[in-house]
Amino acid sequence: FLGAYWRRPEIYLDPVARRSMSSFARIDAEDGLRRLARDLDNGAWRERTMVMRPATTVAVLQPNVGFNEKREERENIRLLNQLLDMTRRARQDTSVRLVAWPEAAVPVYFVDHPGYADSVAELSRTLGIPILAGGLDAVFKPDGSYDNWNAAFLFEPDGRVHQQPYHKLYLVPIVERVPFVNPDWFGNVKYFGGFEKGDNLPVYRIAQGSF
Numbered sequence: 001f002l003g004a005y006w007r008r009p010e011i012y013l014d015p016v017a018r019r020s021m022s023s024f025a026r027i028d029a030e031d032g033l034r035r036l037a038r039d040l041d042n043g044a045w046r047e048r049t050m051v052m053r054p055a056t057t058v059a060v061l062q063p064n065v066g067f068n069e070k071r072e073e074r075e076n077i078r079l080l081n082q083l084l085d086m087t088r089r090a091r092q093d094t095s096v097r098l099v100a101w102p103e104a105a106v107p108v109y110f111v112d113h114p115g116y117a118d119s120v121a122e123l124s125r126t127l128g129i130p131i132l133a134g135g136l137d138a139v140f141k142p143d144g145s146y147d148n149w150n151a152a153f154l155f156e157p158d159g160r161v162h163q164q165p166y167h168k169l170y171l172v173p174i175v176e177r178v179p180f181v182n183p184d185w186f187g188n189v190k191y192f193g194g195f196e197k198g199d200n201l202p203v204y205r206i207a208q209g210s211f
Contacts, residue, residue, distance in 0.1 A: 080120075117155075
């Protein structure tokens with residue numbers, strides 16, 4: 001039975017399962033089992049053994065824009081138009097099936113700028129491919145307070161935006177959230193005081209697979 005679980009190596013960490021394998025009675029496997037447990041835990045085993053196959057072609061866009069430029073409204077519009085144009089050019093390669101924009105590609109809240117989202121959705125529909133766009137998300141509560149996130153939105157080829165945006169899980173200290181400080185303390189300053197930490201991992205499905 002020693003080779004029976006090569007596709008499920010975690011079974012070898014079960015002492016009950018090992019007792020049914022005579023090979024373990026003949027060797028000292030403790031060091032190897034510790035290394036196996038470590039590699040399963042940190043992903044090294046999956047990285048070494050995962051079967052890779054071509055899935056699709058993704059165009060990853062990265063405009064050359066300075067950080068301070070993104071703070072100005074007129075630059076935000078220029079940046080949006082630049083990304084839309086880069087997406088059109090990327091689609092000239094007919095093998096491209098997904099276009100990915102960078103994190104906070106358009107550094108505005110779509111809830112405040114619905115026209116921005118409409119432009120991306122229309123381009124996705126026109127080109128017939130999904131666009132994964134970085135932006136900012138905010139959800140308002142009945143008492144007037146809100147939660148906000150560094151987010152990513154999937155614009156689908158039918159012109160819709162996927163109902164579940166991705167909210168960034170691991171935030172950069174100070175830049176994205178001040179540690180040990182309640183963001184509600186900054187409630188009088190619009191969208192300031194730190195992003196909320198995301199709490200889910202949405203799975204997006206496109207024609208070529210899921211991610």
